[in-house]
Amino acid sequence: MQSSGRQAEAPGRGPRVLVVGAGIAGLGAAQRLCCHPASPHLRVLEATARAGGRIRSERSFGGVVEVGAHWIHGPSQGNPVFQLAAKYGLLGEKALSEESQLAEAGGRAGLPSVSYASSGGSVSPELVAEMATLFYTLIDQTREFLRAAETPAPSVGEYLKKEIRQHVAGWAEEEEAKRLKLAILNNAFNVQCCVSGTHSMDLVALAPFGEYTVLPGLDCTFPGGYQGLTDCIMASLPKDVMVFNKPVKTIHWDGSFEEASAPGETFPVLVECEDGGCFPAHHVVITVPLGFLKERLDTFFEPPLPTEKAEAIRKIGFGTNNKIFLEFEEPFWQPDCQHIQVVWRDTSPLEDAAPKLQDAWFKKLVGFWVLPSFGASQVLCGFIAGLESEFMETLSDEDVLLSLTQVLRRVTGNPQLPAPRSVLRSRWHSAPYTRGSYSYVAVGSSGDDLDLLAQPLPEDGRGAQLQVLFAGEATHRTFYSTTHGALLSGWREADRLIALWDSQAQRPEPGSELDSALPVPGSRGGWPHPFL
Numbered sequence: 001m002q003s004s005g006r007q008a009e010a011p012g013r014g015p016r017v018l019v020v021g022a023g024i025a026g027l028g029a030a031q032r033l034c035c036h037p038a039s040p041h042l043r044v045l046e047a048t049a050r051a052g053g054r055i056r057s058e059r060s061f062g063g064v065v066e067v068g069a070h071w072i073h074g075p076s077q078g079n080p081v082f083q084l085a086a087k088y089g090l091l092g093e094k095a096l097s098e099e100s101q102l103a104e105a106g107g108r109a110g111l112p113s114v115s116y117a118s119s120g121g122s123v124s125p126e127l128v129a130e131m132a133t134l135f136y137t138l139i140d141q142t143r144e145f146l147r148a149a150e151t152p153a154p155s156v157g158e159y160l161k162k163e164i165r166q167h168v169a170g171w172a173e174e175e176e177a178k179r180l181k182l183a184i185l186n187n188a189f190n191v192q193c194c195v196s197g198t199h200s201m202d203l204v205a206l207a208p209f210g211e212y213t214v215l216p217g218l219d220c221t222f223p224g225g226y227q228g229l230t231d232c233i234m235a236s237l238p239k240d241v242m243v244f245n246k247p248v249k250t251i252h253w254d255g256s257f258e259e260a261s262a263p264g265e266t267f268p269v270l271v272e273c274e275d276g277g278c279f280p281a282h283h284v285v286i287t288v289p290l291g292f293l294k295e296r297l298d299t300f301f302e303p304p305l306p307t308e309k310a311e312a313i314r315k316i317g318f319g320t321n322n323k324i325f326l327e328f329e330e331p332f333w334q335p336d337c338q339h340i341q342v343v344w345r346d347t348s349p350l351e352d353a354a355p356k357l358q359d360a361w362f363k364k365l366v367g368f369w370v371l372p373s374f375g376a377s378q379v380l381c382g383f384i385a386g387l388e389s390e391f392m393e394t395l396s397d398e399d400v401l402l403s404l405t406q407v408l409r410r411v412t413g414n415p416q417l418p419a420p421r422s423v424l425r426s427r428w429h430s431a432p433y434t435r436g437s438y439s440y441v442a443v444g445s446s447g448d449d450l451d452l453l454a455q456p457l458p459e460d461g462r463g464a465q466l467q468v469l470f471a472g473e474a475t476h477r478t479f480y481s482t483t484h485g486a487l488l489s490g491w492r493e494a495d496r497l498i499a500l501w502d503s504q505a506q507r508p509e510p511g512s513e514l515d516s517a518l519p520v521p522g523s524r525g526g527w528p529h530p531f532l
Contacts, residue, residue: 015040015501018271018279020248021287022046023053024081024483025471027233028490029285034237038501043279044237045271047247047433051234054289054434055483057225060424061327063374064225065381067426069483070323072222074215076101080491081229081484085222088232095220107214108136109191112341112367114333115184119345120413123184128341131181135188138163143210155443156209157189157201161349168350182348187341189349190385191366197438197481198319199386208441213478226483247274247433251284252302253467254458268464283466285493287486290318290453290474291435301468306459312449316474317442320429322389324365324382326404326420331378332412333370340380341367342411357391362403364388380420393427400425438481439474447477454489456496466500469493 017033017040019026030044050056056068075082075095082101085091094100111132115123138160145151153159164185171178189201196204222228234242250272257270257280267280286293293300293313304310333340344363347353361384368380382404384392392400405419428437441447454475457468471489479485 014038015283015497016267016281017042017497018269018281018284019044019287020251020271020284021053021289021472022051022230022234022242022244023287023289023472023486024055024230024233025473025486025490026053026285026287027051027230027237028487029287029471029494030237030241030490031233032491032494033497034241036498036501038498038505040497040501042238042241044242045246045248045273045279046242046244049244051242051244052227052230053287054428054437055226055230056426057222057227058424061325061374061377061379061422063372063377063379065325065371065379065424066221066226067323067424068428069226070221070381071219072217073107073219073482073484074217075220076215076217079215079217079484080487082217084233084487085229088229090222090224090228090232091220092223095218100218100220102216103218104216105218106136106140107195109195110339112339113337113370115341115343115367116411117180117183117343117345118411120410123180123341123343127181128184131184132188134164134167135160135185139192142206145207146210148207151206153206155202156192156196156204156206157349159206160189160201165350179348180343180345182350183343183345186347186349187343187366190364191383193319193364193385194321194366194383196319196440197321197385197436198317198440198442203317203319203440203442205441205443205445208446211441211447211478212480215484246277248272248288248300249274250302251286251300251468253284254303254463268467282464283469283497285469285471285490285497287471287490289434289436289472290316290439291429292433294318295435306457309452309455309457309459312445312452315442315445316449316453317440317445318436318438318474319386319440320389321383321385321437322392322426322428324384324392324400324404325371325424326368326380326382326401327422327424328378328380328420329376329418331370332408332414332417338370339367340370342407357388361388361391362407365404365407390429392425393430397423397425440481450475450477450480454492456493466497469496 015038019030022044026044030042033040033042054068057064058067072082086096111129115128117123142156142159153162192201198204248271252270256266258266259280267282269281269284271279271284297310297313364386365382365384368382371379371381401423409415409417428434454470456466471493473480473482473486475489476485
């Protein structure tokens with residue numbers, strides 16, 4: 001197959017690199033590669049009209065809301081996202097304080113300011129705190145099975161439920177009080193589903209759960225929007241590196257592809273785009289979300305991926321966590337309220353009730369976080385994970401607004417509560433180039449599968465080296481599901497290429513047969529490079 005399209009320009013032998021996907025992993029890899037003296041001829045192919053991937057800030061309600069990534073998790077010196085954000089001047093004074101960086105929050109959601117029950121009225125804060133302590137004590141215990149020869153249950157959810165049943169047996173309260181405790185715990189399960197990006201904790205493997213690493217620091221937000229970070233990275237790249245609205249159809253690898261403008265030169269990789277354009281390259285860094293890889297696995301690579309790598313893609317979990325923003329003219333909550341929890345009295349983690357999604361999808365909503373005031377707008381941000389979250393994406397804005405107005409009137413006990421004046425929501429499962437939110441280590445998989453996904457191709461070391469490299473949050477064994485895991489993975493693959501070029505620059509004798517077959521770092525040709 002010969003390449004065609006705008007990229008076929010002057011011939012040359014500089015290392016050509018394609019990055020597929022302009023999320024933080026792809027942008028991080030591109031930034032790192034552009035700084036190298038080899039001056040690779042680089043292109044970043046992005047399927048959509050914007051960079052940032054699952055980092056997506058939108059101007060709405062008179063301010064900025066995070067449709068994608070919300071917090072820097074563990075903002076401290078060991079977190080590269082925090083370091084970059086601080087370098088670019090994107091964080092507030094509190095987030096930068098040493099006190100905030102040293103705080104050990106353990107990755108836990110804080111206690112709600114107020115907890116409403118579905119029967120109307122608030123739940124005792126002391127009871128909510130008691131159940132939160134129980135739940136997070138058990139979550140801490142789940143992390144102790146990492147090196148165990150065997151586990152008491154295959155999944156985190158089954159282990160938690162087994163332990164909770166033992167606690168329930170010792171509760172002395174009346175049946176109604178016990179049910180309320182279980183309903184509060186059910187909300188904690190739903191919060192954990194949002195954190196883990198899964199439909200159910202029964203899907204999350206117990207043995208490797210402790211491998212996920214929580215960094216110190218109080219989770220913080222970007223006052224001007226998370227996308228400011230990816231915008232800064234993109235602005236540091238040479239012009240013409242970014243190519244938008246360029247969805248990739250197939251990665252052809254382990255081949256010998258020619259280009260009319262470079263007679264006599266062959267390339268091991270050819271990236272074929274949906275619009276028919278083709279880009280030959282020495283290396284391609286794949287940074288697309290795992291959800292996209294799962295959906296396109298049978299057609300995205302030619303030849304197909306090795307069996308073990310394909311199996312890892314199938315086994316690793318990838319779920320949906322969405323946000324629903326509600327705008328109010330006046331707040332119905334107290335001025336110091338930060339987090340509103342909703343507890344459904346008829347739910348329990350020990351019961352496998354599965355009502356029809358259309359009748360009960362909103363019961364998976366964990367509650368709302370109060371966003372900083374946007375002048376005349378008061379905004380709540382609700383979180384919802386799993387199949388209920390995916391069902392929500394299929395509803396109209398009007399349906400969502402009506403359902404949540406009814407929920408809020410019911411739980412506050414105020415049938416006259418004014419309806420929100422507008423709604424905005426994410427739809428990550430419906431997004432064709434994302435197909436969900438982030439990864440988790442599912443039952444039947446382990447951290448080894450994330451490492452396997454991260455391994456470059458070809459695996460056997462024969463032929464051209466490092467033809468296809470893999471980055472993205474799902475390729476980081478200890479920081480999967482996070483922006484800092486994604487950024488580190490992009491840097492890792494850039495460093496892998498840089499190490500190859502450095503070794504090639506030192507190894508061949510001038511004029512040797514090997515020398516003539518290698519890309520010449522810094523040579524002109526191929527895609528015009530703005531640095532040259």
